Amino acid sequence: MELLELAEKIRAACLRAADAAYEDAGIQGLCEEGRWEAAIGAVRSLDLRPLLDSPVARPTPSREEAHDTEA
Secondary structure, three states: OOOHHHHHHHHHHHHHHHHHHHHHHHHHOOOHHHHHHHHHHHHHOOHHHHHOOOHOOOOOOHHHHHHHHHH
């Protein structure tokens, strides 16, 4: 996976977590400031390991590395 693709997946996960926390806080009756704090807290506590451990996040060998393993 390209580094940019991984970064996009991380950004998307952060946005989903923030949006869900913001909406949940609104349902619970929190004010705007409380909803914002909940959203930021969700992003801070987001576990990124599943994204980093996925096969998609593993680096693709460079041409030189691939050539070295074939020899």
